[in-house]
Amino acid sequence: MSVLLYRIDDRLIHGQVVVGWGQPLGLGFIVLVDDEVAASEWEQELYRMGVPPEMDVYFSTVDEAARELARWTADPRPGILLTADIDTMCRLLRKAPGVRAINLGGIHHRAGRVQRLRYIYLAPAEEEVLRAIEASGVTVTARDVPAARALPLSDVLTRDGTS
Amino acid sequence: MTNNDRAAIVAGHGDFATGIISAVDRITGCGELFVPMSNAGLGAEAIEQRLRELLAEHHAQVIFADLAAGSCSIAACRLVRECDVIVVTGVNLPALVFYATHQELPLREAAAQSVVRASSSIRLLAGK
Numbered sequence: 332m333s334v335l336l337y338r339i340d341d342r343l344i345h346g347q348v349v350v351g352w353g354q355p356l357g358l359g360f361i362v363l364v365d366d367e368v369a370a371s372e373w374e375q376e377l378y379r380m381g382v383p384p385e386m387d388v389y390f391s392t393v394d395e396a397a398r399e400l401a402r403w404t405a406d407p408r409p410g411i412l413l414t415a416d417i418d419t420m421c422r423l424l425r426k427a428p429g430v431r432a433i434n435l436g437g438i439h440h441r442a443g444r445v446q447r448l449r450y451i452y453l454a455p456a457e458e459e460v461l462r463a464i465e466a467s468g469v470t471v472t473a474r475d476v477p478a479a480r481a482l483p484l485s486d487v488l489t490r491d492g493t494s
Numbered sequence: 495m496t497n498n499d500r501a502a503i504v505a506g507h508g509d510f511a512t513g514i515i516s517a518v519d520r521i522t523g524c525g526e527l528f529v530p531m532s533n534a535g536l537g538a539e540a541i542e543q544r545l546r547e548l549l550a551e552h553h554a555q556v557i558f559a560d561l562a563a564g565s566c567s568i569a570a571c572r573l574v575r576e577c578d579v580i581v582v583t584g585v586n587l588p589a590l591v592f593y594a595t596h597q598e599l600p601l602r603e604a605a606a607q608s609v610v611r612a613s614s615s616i617r618l619l620a621g622k
Contacts, residue, residue, distance in 0.1 A: 380568075
């Protein structure tokens with residue numbers, strides 16, 4: 332089954348991921364790629380708290396994830412890989428070529444960002460990075476929950492948050 | 495600002511907080527005890543910041559959050575590390591009704607008992 336979704340979501344593990352995606356995909360594992368969380372047992376415990384016992388959670392730095400990705404993609408269970416921000420996903424893609432698509436699941440308001448969708452706010456520099464990712468052959472779409480339609484990056488970048 | 499030293503934050507997805515507080519108010523008349531917060535449109539850091547602001551503004555010491563795996567619960571649990579706050583996750587209506595109607599109990603006991611009430615109130619009844 333492999334890693335079914337490479338998702339950028341600044342909330343990392345939360346209801347939409349565990350329930351919204353977890354149940355329809357029948358997730359067997361979540362990979363959380365974040366250098367800070369990977370260094371903090373307390374943070375890991377926090378994220379593990381809400382995950383059902385039958386679902387494994389692997390915490391990893393970007394470097395570790397690049398090394399382990401082949402193993403996770405060979406896992407017979409369906410999995411999801413999460414990063415909290417575009418930069419982390421971008422670093423992973425550079426170190427682990429072969430990812431074909433990424434999902435923008437939740438990038439919320441911060442100073443300097445413009446609202447594109449209800450759940451996507453982007454700074455100009457972040458938009459450039461996403462364009463570069465797509466130009467490298469990786470499909471970029473936005474979709475918060477499985478029931479929603481996946482919006483192509485080109486569509487996302489023309490939105491103003493009102494639709 | 496709520497005018498009560500038992501003020502509690504209710505945090506959750508969408509309109510969960512305002513809805514459940516409205517229900518508590520209908521049942522007990524004590525809805526003003528609770529301060530609603532929605533995670534709508536907020537990232538993890540902003541949720542944590544908003545919770546911190548509401549705790550300070552309302553002198554609240556308890557956070558009731560909806561989904562144990564949810565972003566509000568995770569942000570609330572993160573605050574436990576740095577301040578004297580009690581967090582209850584997976585909150586339901588019986589829990590809040592209990593908390594609202596047992597203001598004579600010490601705060602921690604009221605929160606702890608609300609968890610017991612929440613769990614024990616979930617029952618399955620099935621017809622033949």
